Amino acid sequence: xxxxxxxxxxxxxxxxxxxxxxxxxxxYREKFDAxxxxxxxxxxxxxxxRFPTTTKEDLRxxxxxxxxxxxxxxxxxxxxxxxxxxxxxxVGYTERxxxxxxxxxxxxxxxxxVRPGMLVQNSYGYGLFTGGLGAHxxxxxxxxxxxxxxxxxxxxxxxxxxxxEPQAIACTPTYLLxxxxxxxxxxxxxxATSLKYAVLGAEPWTEQMRAEIEEGLxxxxxxxxxxxxxxxxxxxxxxxxxxxxxxxxxxxFLPEICDRDDLAAVLADGEEGELVFTSLTKEAxxxxxxxxxxxxxxLPGDARPNMRRMQKIRARTDDMIxxxxxxxxxxxxEELALPVxxxxxxxxxxxxxxxxxDELTVVIERxxxxxxxEAEAGAERLVKDIKVHIGSSVRVQVAEPNTIERSAGKMKxxxxxxxxxx
Numbered sequence: 001x002x003x004x005x006x007x008x009x010x011x012x013x014x015x016x017x018x019x020x021x022x023x024x025x026x027x028y029r030e031k032f033d034a035x036x037x038x039x040x041x042x043x044x045x046x047x048x049x050r051f052p053t054t055t056k057e058d059l060r061x062x063x064x065x066x067x068x069x070x071x072x073x074x075x076x077x078x079x080x081x082x083x084x085x086x087x088x089x090x091v092g093y094t095e096r097x098x099x100x101x102x103x104x105x106x107x108x109x110x111x112x113x114v115r116p117g118m119l120v121q122n123s124y125g126y127g128l129f130t131g132g133l134g135a136h137x138x139x140x141x142x143x144x145x146x147x148x149x150x151x152x153x154x155x156x157x158x159x160x161x162x163x164x165e166p167q168a169i170a171c172t173p174t175y176l177l178x179x180x181x182x183x184x185x186x187x188x189x190x191x192a193t194s195l196k197y198a199v200l201g202a203e204p205w206t207e208q209m210r211a212e213i214e215e216g217l218x219x220x221x222x223x224x225x226x227x228x229x230x231x232x233x234x235x236x237x238x239x240x241x242x243x244x245x246x247x248x249x250x251x252x253f254l255p256e257i258c259d260r261d262d263l264a265a266v267l268a269d270g271e272e273g274e275l276v277f278t279s280l281t282k283e284a285x286x287x288x289x290x291x292x293x294x295x296x297x298x299l300p301g302d303a304r305p306n307m308r309r310m311q312k313i314r315a316r317t318d319d320m321i322x323x324x325x326x327x328x329x330x331x332x333x334e335e336l337a338l339p340v341x342x343x344x345x346x347x348x349x350x351x352x353x354x355x356x357x358d359e360l361t362v363v364i365e366r367x368x369x370x371x372x373x374e375a376e377a378g379a380e381r382l383v384k385d386i387k388v389h390i391g392s393s394v395r396v397q398v399a400e401p402n403t404i405e406r407s408a409g410k411m412k413x414x415x416x417x418x419x420x421x422x
Contacts, residue, residue, distance in 0.1 A: 003306050010254055011045055013280035018042050018051070021286040024069035027062050028288060048254070049266045053276060053289040059089040059229060068092050070284050080128040081228055091130070091228050092284040098137065100281050101231050104249045105138025105224075108237025111247060111303055112222035113197040114168045116143030121160060123171035123179075124202070125151035125409050130232030131202055135170045135224075138234060144168075151175065151408030154182045165194035173205040173213060173221070174411035177345055180216045181402070184368075191218035197240060199224050201233055203410045204294075204313045206331050208338035210243075212345050223312055229290055230277045236310055239303035248298075250307045254278040256289070257298055260317060263291070269298040274317060275310065293317045319414065321351065323360050326392045330413040333362055336385045342370045342378030346404045353418040361395040362386075368401040 001009070019039040021028040032038060035052045042048065059067055067090075068075065076095050080088040093101065114120060120139045126132030132150055139146040147164055149157060151171065157179055161169070169176065176198055183190040195217055201224035213221045220240045226233035235253050236246035248255050256276040259265040267273045275294045279287045293316045299309040315329035330349055338345055347364035362382070366375030379396040386394050 001306065006250060006306055007045060009251060010280060013251075014045065014048065014254060014278065015039065015042050017278065017280055017282070017286045018288060020069055020283075021288055025067055025286070027058060027067055028286075031058075045254070046266075048278065048289065049256070049264060051289055053258075053263050053291050054287060055291050056089055056229065060087040063087045064090045065092065067285055069286055070094060075284050077133075078128075079130045079133075079228055079232065088128075089229055091232075094283040097231075097282055097284050100252060101134060101234060102137040102141035104231070104252055105134055105234035106141040107249060108224045108234050108246075109135075109138050109142050109144065109168075109170075109199055111237045111239045112168075112199045112224065113220055113240035114139070114142060114144055114199065118144045118168055119147065119164060119166040120144050120168040120170060120199075121147045121149050121157070121164070121166040123149050123151055123157060123169060123175065123408075124233075129409070130226070130228045131409075134226070134232035134234060135199070139170070154179055154406075154408075158183055158186065158188070161193050161195065162188075167194060168197040168199065169195055170199040170224075172202045172407075172409060172411065173200040173209055174203065175406075175408050176200060176213055176217070176221075177209070178406040178408070180213070181346075185402075190216050193217065195219045198222070199237075201225055204315060204319075204331055206314055206334050206338070207312075208335055209345055212338060225310065225313065227277070227290075227292055230279060230287055230292075231282065235277065238312075242302045244302060245299055245309035245311045247301060247304045247307050247309055252279070252281050254280055255298060255308070255310065257296065260295075263289075267297075269300070269308065272297045272311075275313075321349070321360065321414065323351075323358055323392050323394075326390065328390050328392060332390055333386065336389060337362065337364060337382055340378045340382050342366060342375045343382065343398075344401065346406075347413070348404055349414045351414065351416045351418050358418065359395065360392065361397055363397045363399050363404065365399045365401050365404055372398070 031052045075092040077093045080090045124131030198221040222240045223238040225236040236248040238246040257267045257273040275292045275296045294313045295315045297311045301307045314331040344365040350361045375398045
């Protein structure tokens, strides 16, 4: 459809969604009333900015099922976040929601290079986390064959890659690096596997990490984007042919880029700000102007010209570190560290406060084939690069290979030890 036709469809679906939420979810009725807005006020797409945003804390306060807009008899599945920083956020799906989720996910896998008949190793974690089952349904919907491996058991992952010879793998980017390293330790050539495509998401990753993965495994790695609160993996997907940001499936999700300091200010396409999503077709749990905390910008479409792209997520507002007055993100450190040939992609950031002054230490492994002294020299160059490009003085501590904890899911990068007396 043309862009005009798409926007007409968006408006019809948006008006239905906002009314559905207002009439069936007390949280939204209270928020809209307190904000002085009503579903009747939504006459054009631009009117959405008049409505209040929804936060993760809103969902936590309505735990577990108070955000559901349909009776529980119509809910076919529930998922939840890990809840590591508080109560988990719970999401529900009707039968139609699950079908739509599989469809948008299948679009993402197809854009990433996966085709019907291919074998795909799904190494996202199954369970309450949306990654495993979300990717699973998408692969099947596309007409490909899924290997439901789930996360972890790295030795078993490698064995299945060798035995089943899948053409594609789906997991977090940091876990694919873990598999890559484990292959090398076993004396295997990672570039000689059957893998041709990787569909990677669930955490921010830089172009430098993409280059490390693609060179190490001789495959094409593309991004898949999603949040449990919005639907799960499948909100947007990157074309393996363009690798220049992910196409947002705007017939199901309406994106906005908002000023981080003034969420009523919706920014123009091309400007960077916080990504905000509104669902357009979700029945069980409509979501209105959900704050993702992800920093991005909206760009013209490429692989699907009538639908806009979102720039690759490289940072989250809640990952931001304020170090002696300077704002920095883990991705900025990663962009500078990965090109240093003596240092590996495995790193952690440790915040401490000795002598009442915040300090940041970058703990990063040396590459196995690099001598300790050479790695120390690389670390010194990294210290200077960070000072020049970011403006902060940090310490870089070289760790031995395979000493930094690996993760089969989302990698924790920042360890704040300022309250531990260290």
